[in-house]
Amino acid sequence: MIKKILSCLSAFLMLAACQQEEVIQKPEGLVPESKMISFLIDMHIAEAKMGYLQVKDRDSLEIIFRNYEKALFEKHQVDDSAYYHSYEYYLADMEKMHEIYSAVVDSLSVLNSIEKNKDLGISEE
Template sequence: MKKFSFRVTMWVGALALLVTACQKADDIAPPRQLIPRDKMVSLLMELHTLEARTDAAGLPIDSARALFHEAQKNLYWRYEVNDSSFRQSYRYYAVHDKDLDEIYAQVVDSLALREVQLQAANAASAGTPAPTPPPPRN
């Protein structure tokens, strides 16, 4: 019985994925709790920074995963979103390819600028010349 229910679930999931993949971007309505683009950029920046910090912590995988999920919940709480609204918003922006590309262009540029500012602050405290920022993306 377990094999059967697993196979049915697998086929239903595959069918649902196929149906959503075949939909045009215009056919998919925004979710009720769509996270605005600027908030999504900030949230993604924080999530990627959190992920990098967790990776750099050098913890065992299970501890790092637990730490990341706890910090992720706190981050969602600070931004007043839940994981469901984040996933639905991310999916909506992903289906609208150009939107997600533009969001991630802002995320990458902002993280690069943050890195240059951090390097400049470190260079100033060490007495070395500051690095130049990367050129903006078009």
């Protein structure tokens, strides 16, 4: 699962780096990096969970994901438009986006290790 996410993130970042540089103004209500990282961690976990659901209808899966996404916006107290504008802003600065996604990937790796240890019956002390 983590390898799939890492592959997708790497491809995404490479594609984004190839795009023309465009100056994007700092949006009003910019989501702070720490909150963006926390939100993205939960978003990628939600995306991974969607892959494990036994839902064959893509429309139904889309509805489930949108409801999950809405719950994440509420949980993190982030407005969806503020998130999308902030994401575009950070994406325009590839160094900053790399830092954000490095933190996301590191956190997902730690969470994955914790889950593997639980499966093996190893405690985290």
